[in-house]
Amino acid sequence: MQELTIVQTVADLESDTRLDPVVTQANRLYSTLFASRRLRDLLHGVPLGHPLHPLAVQVPLGAFTSSAVLDLFPKTARQSKLLVGLGIVSAIPSIAAGWVDWLSLHRQQQRVGIVHAAANATAVGLYVISYLQRGRGHQASGRLFGYAGLAVMSIGGYLGGHLAYRQASGANHAEDVPHLMPSGWQVLAPLEELPDGELSTMDVAGQPLLVLRRGHAVSVLSNTCSHLSGPLNQGELVDEESGSTCVSCPWHGSVFDVETGAVVHGPATSPQPRFITRVQDGVVQVQLPGADG
Ligand code: FES
Incomplete structure (x- = not known):
């Protein structure tokens, strides 16, 4: 079976040095922001015995996806808005956990990681607009921004899969x-x-x-x-x-x-x-x- 074109496109990000200035800036910013070792240990997932980030993303992913399903049905505006709000709030700790893990990756993984983070930040931004539009009573555009957020979040999810499975970030490298x-x-x-x-x-x-x-x-x-x-x-x-x-x-x-x-x-x-x-x-x-x- 042939690979999809996106596989090579994402693999090419690993060696794309044009991303390095952003990677360097993000390293500086997040090293300062997460200077506390206790906080870093918590966000890495040391007490859990495996990384916290993949677990933490389940809540926003579930909330956003559920909202997309509800948006297909009439008289669900209130519940759908609530789920979008839950997704936005719960994205905060999962984003923090992701950045802390990102700080301790190889440069090739960081390049893919920075695009993964940008895609997810864009998705959350679209969901914030969706939430605001729904609050103003503009249900149609609220739904549209929600679906746009879901599409971008899927790209972010694909990049996260590349990081986790192809580049083995977060895996136990002594398991074998x-x-x-x-x-x-x-x-x-x-x-x-x-x-x-x-x-x-x-x-x-x-x-x-x-x-x-x-x-x-x-x-x-x-x-x-x-x-x-x-x-x-x-x-x-x-x-x-x-x-x-x-x-x-x-x-x-x-x-x-x-x-x-x-x-x-x-x-x-x-x-x-x-x-x-x-x-x-x-x-x-x-x-x-x-x-x-
Ligand atoms: S702490 Fe990263 S390889 Fe040991």
């Missing part, structure tokens, strides 16, 4: 590790060969692992950051207020507990695969629970 690691204990290295108190990386069964030895204790995580595959061994060790030792990803600053692999700070929302370890005859062995590779 258990399927690539063999089950059972695997040899890592002699304990004495591991640097003490420093992050290092070692390959086991072709998988890069992050290793932190502290005396006789060895903590091991997948080295591939679950956010966008950054190399964690090139990050920094940080001590969190909770007292846990963590690693900060060098690419976008996600922070993971070295002992458990849990996400302490986003943009990552999925934990790092965490290996259990043992020392036998001076040799460190690792095992990934659930590995079936």
Whole structure:
């Protein structure tokens, strides 16, 4: 089956450097606006365990679409206006979550993301006009602006799909590790060969692992950051207020507990695969629970 023309058009946006001045300005603006790490973690969806944005958009999408259906029937003006209003208000947190995720993407993803955001902002603008027109009693033009909003929102949705599935923004980039690691204990290295108190990386069964030895204790995580595959061994060790030792990803600053692999700070929302370890005859062995590779 042949691809639609729009597929290549959207793919071309990834390398369209004409978008870069806008991307740079938006980076500046939204980095300042969302400077609070606590707010960013919330909007990324760290407490949810996956990105908040795709969940948050369900409310405005549902409200706008329902309003479009109601507009096909007589005597539904009041209910339809209410749904348009709900869509506009509920779009605010989903837009905020989208921008926070956007700040921690690769440039190719940001280019597509900025067009996705522009399409959705246009759609919301059209719905605001639709709402105002309905409030003034101009039902026909209110409906027309609503349908125009729906059409533009569909383009924004297509771009969002490209970002999420083709460019894998928001996906867990460490999900495949258990399927690539063999089950059972695997040899890592002699304990004495591991640097003490420093992050290092070692390959086991072709998988890069992050290793932190502290005396006789060895903590091991997948080295591939679950956010966008950054190399964690090139990050920094940080001590969190909770007292846990963590690693900060060098690419976008996600922070993971070295002992458990849990996400302490986003943009990552999925934990790092965490290996259990043992020392036998001076040799460190690792095992990934659930590995079936
Ligand atoms: S790759 Fe983005 S935080 Fe690690």
